Amino acid sequence: MTMQLSKDPLNVIICGVGGQGNILASELLASALVEKGYFTTVGETYGASQRGGSVMSHVRISARKQYSALIPRGEAHIIIGFEPIETLRVAREYGNSQTKVIFDPRPNYPLSVLIGEAVYPEIEAIVKELRYLCGSVQVLEATRLAQEAGNAQAANILLMGALTAMPEIPLQAEDYSQVLSQRFKGDVYDLNQKVFDLGYKQIAV
């Protein structure tokens, strides 16, 4: 199987809110890619490491060499969003008219909204602007599906399943499973595997 990527470097952004398992998700993905022989760089931006703050991981994949930890503006090929307004924030800065976006529509309310000083936008409006900004936009109710499968906190793994199924990503489902089994055992592994498969099926044709 050729190592060549459809785009090199392939730039993926995984974004959300602190506490959603953003970092774990990107680490699992990147580990699977390194196992496969790719150069992968992950850059994390997580402010004061506080729960509830904006988080984003830049994942840069190359068959040729190691890239820097930050993606240039407008150069993200894929955006995976764990949270709607974070997805929009990232898309505006790093997306372009070809970017593919998959995001979970479950809001995580910022303090400004909780105290009634700002209004959380309608999801339809977010999807609408995303569709103007980027190439394709897909809503995937990862938290709800993960909750039904047994644990809402595993939404991040579900979204990694969805990402892995995308044709641009040079991974098979088993490659990711291997990484999961290295880190999780017993019931936790089973749940994560189940949730991963659920996400994969949402996207795979």
Place this chain on the structure above:
Amino acid sequence: MPGGMQLKAEVLSTSACALCGACLDWCPYLKNIEDHLVLRFDCPVEHGRCYSVCPRTLTDWQAINERYLADVPYDSDIGAYQTVFRVRRLQPIQDQQDGGTVSTLLQTALDNNMVEGVLITGSGDPLTPQPYLADQEEDIRKAAGSRFLASPSLRKIMEAREKGMEKLAVVGRPCQVQALRKMDYNKPADSPPLDVLSIGLFCMWSLSWSFKDYLASTYPDLTFLRMAIPQHAVELYTNEGIKQIPVETVQSYIRPGCRYCLDMTSELADISVGAFEPEAGWNTVIVRTERGRELLDKAREANLLQIEEYPSEELERLRGASHNKKVRGLRNIKQAVDEQKLTPFIDLSSSPYREIIAESSAKEGF
């Protein structure tokens, strides 16, 4: 009707607050420790109960008078009233203030099912006022004796509502009686019924709680039993006898909000009770409304109170004292308004304020 932010701007931040306590308890933003009452966090509500019940926000006092004291002859010095009496208990009780009339009236109201409970101020500590709801005689006795530190006791009205009380007797300072009338006058249509029988106290002023700190630091080893203010003196009863405190010292602890008060005899109450100055052990009682009269009559029928005619020279003196308080209060209000330190809670251009101001300025070069 404005809300908490306006209350803060017009009353709480301007030292106009009388510490009646009417605004507290329903609201999570208003809070007090001792006599510091503040809006602890900004309130987003545009139309608030607090503003509508506060006696220091602009009020049409004439309309309130007309609602609750409609057929009662009006006196510009001591308010609308039917009769003034000299009264005392036939059987004295421990710690009673003056004639013990208030405690007796409360007990009478309960015994005759005129009310389900009473809201009074008292506690084990003879100086510190703690408001509480009571329906038993021994609890009323605990509250015997006046306390001169201000207490926001109307905060307990909410508790009465929560306990499902529909008829309540409240002993209050003039500002508290004003607030009680505003509470009823401005109550929302769907508000559960709460019928208040008000026993208003005579009041010249109340003291800041820092007075307690002063006593503690000046007389560190004494136990205080009670305080009394016979004419022109302040007496502190302690375990080592009576200490005289200079009037000027006490006056320096008067709450700033008290300086704007225009009501010495609780002019809006059902019945008002104060000390009878010429003779210790007696009360002055002003009967205003029919309910007030009914209460006094019942106490008389039960042979609890000795009720005598009121000497006319004392009535003149009482009216003079009350009038002078209005003059002083209006002077303070007008000065503060002119200096933009106060938002007026009365219409200075209406009667009787206009006349009193005119009269005083003619006399003193206002």
Place this chain on the structure above:
Amino acid sequence: MEWMVTVNEPGKTFLMQGNEAIVRGALEAGVRFAAAYPGSPSSEILTMLGHVADEMNLYAEWSTNENCAFQACMGASFGGVRALCVVKQNGLLTIGDALHTAALSGCKGGVVLLTADDPNAHSSTNEFDSRHQARAAGIPLLEPATFQEAKDMIVYGFELSEKIGQVVMVRSVTRICHGRGNVTLGELPESPSSPVPIGEWDKLIAINWFHDVLWAKLDQAQELFEESPFNWYSGPEQPELLIITSGTGWLYSVEAVETLGLEDKVGILKLGCTWPLPEKLVLKYLCKSPRVLVVEEVDPFLEQNVANIIAHNPGLNVQLYGRYKKSALPQSFELNPDVVLNALATLMDITYQSSKTGEVPAEAVVNIPPRDLTFCAGCPHRASFFLLKQTLRIHEGNGVVMGDIGCYTMGGQRAGHFLLHSLACMGAGINMGEGLGQLTRFGFNQPVLALAGDSTFFHSCLPGLVNARYHDSNMLFVILDNSATAMTGFQPHPGIPVNCMGQPANAMSIEKIVEAIGCPVTVADPYEIEATTQVVYDLIKKPGMKVLILRQPCATLAVRSKGRRKVWVDPELCRGDNCGCGRFCSKTWGCPGNIWNNQTGKAEIDEVVCVGCGVCASLCPAGAIKVEGGEA
């Protein structure tokens, strides 16, 4: 992943975090002793060393502060073992005197000082360039540009340190420390370095007489740097523009050259050894190009040292560009590919256009609410700041609050009702409070409060507390004790009975220390908001130096051990927007667990976020919030 750093498979490639790579480097170098104080972005290094200490037969400690850590490393070095000290940029300044004197005395076992800078101050009060300290103290400096180098330079650093007998600084940044990339493992030694007896005439003394010796060591390092594998050039023989770069600047520069298609016009001299500069190597490439762009984080440190070389070689005809006076790059904030791309494009007179999003019509542009930092759900600091703010408002004395560094620093923002009046560095709260509290004698009568966390207390407040008590300052020192060094990731401190290696440690009581110093001390629970408000109110009315400990464990930790209680809102009782509430829980209390349902007009609890502390239930004016189940 932890098992990656200890696995004995030289040649295997893993995805490793920069901090993990540093740990692996330390293990490959046979480090026996490691000491640090938590500080982002470096905290993971010592945490991991603590976890593997037993397995790898080494000693790791979270020292009480960086000074203790660094000098402990010098002590261990004197005993002959290799010692790693890890600090963040601010911690490096804490060890100023210690570092300079250590450079003078030199070391025995190798000592590597890993300093982690935070360009853009993602998790810091300021952005700061540690490299100046290497030059000021006179010690060699290495800067990794990749995750691989983060590992390899630790090994090289220890070898260098022992070769010349000097402390070596390795300077990393957030993008290396917290980034992840391919790292190929090296060999682990049979066993880590072992102690060597100290003879009667073995000394480790800092005296000025050694200043020339210090310079000689630097010269020695410079010779070695001329041949170091961490410095190399790639590009055309005669570049039109030469980029000199170190650290993260390298990958940004490579990508910029590639994106603009300038591989045959622009050369890149990558330097991994940046103090002392390998001058011969640098000169060799300076001669080849009339224009030089220096790309580095944070200050124009490398640029000014290159300028120094140019000044001493008057034959050179070089125009220098970089961060100095913003000649090509901004003087503040973090570098990224776009900044370098734009600078290079400008210098080479090319237009660079990044890919663009599609056009969005004005009416479709969504108004995105900002995401302020706030305390976690259940955080005791939320309760502490709420009660302190309301107490000061009720007291009506215009109380002044001096802040300090920790999770509670965020109390200076909306989440803490903007309570803090001042903020500087660790230990500043009590010291500034002490000064302000002495002004009572000149008529200053506002209550003075100073805050500190439990870890901050041990780190830098002890001398401040002694000072304030000795001089009887009029102030209230409030210690926010959540039993953790929470902000940096729950590392233990001297109040916690288990150390970073999982072994029992002699934890000490904060109140006993305070009592021993002679201050009256009160302990209260911040979750008991109304009762503790009264406690604070009574305390600030008293004169003199007073201490209050607000003790309640960090909610995130508590949930892990005790599980969550269920909390919910009874919509029948909830007053919502109406008078008597005004969304008090979500608007004023502001916990992320308290949310507002626009459809029903009622408050709700977000079950995913709520930890079950129950404080909001005690504040609800309608008693609409209910709590049940779990442990109290």
